[in-house]
Amino acid sequence: MRTIALYGTLAALITAALILITTQGGPAFATHTYDRLKHPKSKPDRAGPSISHSQSHFSPAKQWEYNYKRDRRNYGLSEEQCTAAFPKLYKEVDRAVTYRKKRGNVTSEELDPSWRGDGIVRAMIHDNQVYIIDAHGIWDANHRPRSIATLHSLNRAVTATSEQLPDVEFTFTDHDSALRPEDSGRTTWGYSRLANQESVWLMPDFGGLRSYSELQSILEADEDDFIDKNPKLIWRGSLNVGSGHDAREGLIRYSLNQPWSDVQTLDWHNNTDIDEKLLSMQEHCEYMFTAQTEGNTYSGRLKYLLNCHSVLLAHDMNFIEHFHHLLQASGPEQNYVKLKRDFSDLQRQMSKLGKPANMPATKSIADNALKTFRERYLTPAAEACYWRALIRGWASVQGFEPQVWEDDGKAVNDWRGEMKTKRKMRGVPFESYVIMEEVEWEIPSKPRKVCIEEG
Numbered sequence: 001m002r003t004i005a006l007y008g009t010l011a012a013l014i015t016a017a018l019i020l021i022t023t024q025g026g027p028a029f030a031t032h033t034y035d036r037l038k039h040p041k042s043k044p045d046r047a048g049p050s051i052s053h054s055q056s057h058f059s060p061a062k063q064w065e066y067n068y069k070r071d072r073r074n075y076g077l078s079e080e081q082c083t084a085a086f087p088k089l090y091k092e093v094d095r096a097v098t099y100r101k102k103r104g105n106v107t108s109e110e111l112d113p114s115w116r117g118d119g120i121v122r123a124m125i126h127d128n129q130v131y132i133i134d135a136h137g138i139w140d141a142n143h144r145p146r147s148i149a150t151l152h153s154l155n156r157a158v159t160a161t162s163e164q165l166p167d168v169e170f171t172f173t174d175h176d177s178a179l180r181p182e183d184s185g186r187t188t189w190g191y192s193r194l195a196n197q198e199s200v201w202l203m204p205d206f207g208g209l210r211s212y213s214e215l216q217s218i219l220e221a222d223e224d225d226f227i228d229k230n231p232k233l234i235w236r237g238s239l240n241v242g243s244g245h246d247a248r249e250g251l252i253r254y255s256l257n258q259p260w261s262d263v264q265t266l267d268w269h270n271n272t273d274i275d276e277k278l279l280s281m282q283e284h285c286e287y288m289f290t291a292q293t294e295g296n297t298y299s300g301r302l303k304y305l306l307n308c309h310s311v312l313l314a315h316d317m318n319f320i321e322h323f324h325h326l327l328q329a330s331g332p333e334q335n336y337v338k339l340k341r342d343f344s345d346l347q348r349q350m351s352k353l354g355k356p357a358n359m360p361a362t363k364s365i366a367d368n369a370l371k372t373f374r375e376r377y378l379t380p381a382a383e384a385c386y387w388r389a390l391i392r393g394w395a396s397v398q399g400f401e402p403q404v405w406e407d408d409g410k411a412v413n414d415w416r417g418e419m420k421t422k423r424k425m426r427g428v429p430f431e432s433y434v435i436m437e438e439v440e441w442e443i444p445s446k447p448r449k450v451c452i453e454e455g
């Protein structure tokens with residue numbers, strides 16, 4: 001019998017979620033737009049609801065417009081609505097397509113997941129159904145929740161649409177950074193990439209905390225007005241991280257003993273420390289100023305911090321997530337404050353932002369962040385639109401037809417004694433996979449036990 005061992009306590013899970021790390025400013029690629037509204041491989045539309053352009057013969061044509069309150073949790077916006085609601089969302093998809101057009105179409109050989117020892121899933125979408133082909137090393141406390149959360153989020157985008165999606169086959173990895181240095185040039189979908197890792201297709205990462213939508217609901221109901229918030233800079237985190245260590249040290253150094261600072265380090269091995277200092281994301285939003293630092297690679301908390309109606313201060317980031325190009329460091333649309341990677345300009349910026357005379361300008365940065373992120377580009381509706389754009393973009397450079405059948409099948413005699421081919425489909429449908437967490441299992445199914453080890 002097979003037993004899935006889950007290592008680490010639930011606390012460790014939450015911990016891992018909270019210390020997810022991440023990213024950087026816009027890549028220096030020319031934006032190219034493949035025609036998202038025309039995808040040669042897709043079958044005729046399943047007659048999804050089309051946008052009504054006019055209410056009656058007597059009124060002028062009226063374009064559909066995104067309405068935050070009404071549409072933010074609509075996972076099934078049409079492609080046309082997705083374009084109207086989130087015009088600037090698809091830059092990373094367009095970039096990956098452009099890159100792939102230069103390099104040549106994706107081949108099926110590139111989908112072999114063996115280059116990445118663990119945390120990689122090979123999947124297929126056929127006729128608007130997600131199939132898992134190979135789930136590679138995703139059983140531990142780190143990979144399991146991430147890969148399952150990503151599959152749920154993808155599946156939601158696929159099942160919510162009434163439009164026909166092209167058939168695609170791909171891999172995604174649930175590692176913080178899709179590629180290690182030795183993986184240079186590999187093609188896969190991932191949560192983050194470095195600017196020079198052009199072969200990575202960025203996918204949304206809305207795992208991590210309990211629920212992203214839940215946080216949005218809590219904030220909508222209970223968040224204070226900006227002016228009533230605690231006028232300090234909030235940050236909690238560990239210094240025990242990978243590539244973002246230098247940035248975190250800089251933040252600690254330049255906020256030390258400042259009257260505006262509530263910056264504190266956490267020691268994840270010290271329960272007293274965690275009990276005293278750990279804050280929920282909603283508690284972070286009670287502050288006027290939030291700080292973002294990279295961790296092991298990108299920092300998963302950025303998308304949560306951007307949901308606060310607060311001013312985000314972030315250093316120059318190395319890792320890119322799918323929405324980073326929407327961060328604006330200057331101009332009338334400014335939605336965050338960009339600092340040097342070592343935070344040496346933190347004190348100057350904080351005294352400028354906190355001056356009473358500058359409050360209207362400071363608040364407008366928070367207002368812009370709210371409008372851009374919580375109310376538009378980081379909504380569940382935008383997430384689903386992005387997934388479908390990723391699927392369509394990938395299909396436009398997919399140099400093979402995904403194979404739906406395992407092989408040519410076996411010839412058997414049917415009830416009339418005539419020869420007939422029996423075939424088996426590849427992989428397992430998403431709905432079965434998330435119950436069994438296996439691509440192959442015995443029938444009838446055996447009892448399964450998830451062991452939670454103390455540790």
Ligand SMILES: *[C@@H]1O[C@H](CO)[C@@H](O)[C@H](O)[C@H]1NC(C)=O
Pocket residue numbers: 270271272273276
């Ligand atoms: C654990 O954390 C508490 C509270 O921050 C601190 O007073 C104590 O010294 C820490 N213990 C160790 C062993 O670091």
Ligand SMILES: *[C@@H]1O[C@H](CO)[C@@H](O)[C@H](O)[C@H]1NC(C)=O
Pocket residue numbers: 040041105395396397398399400
């Ligand atoms: C690349 O793939 C696309 C989509 O399958 C196809 O239309 C195109 O002809 C392919 N290009 C080449 C050069 O094979």
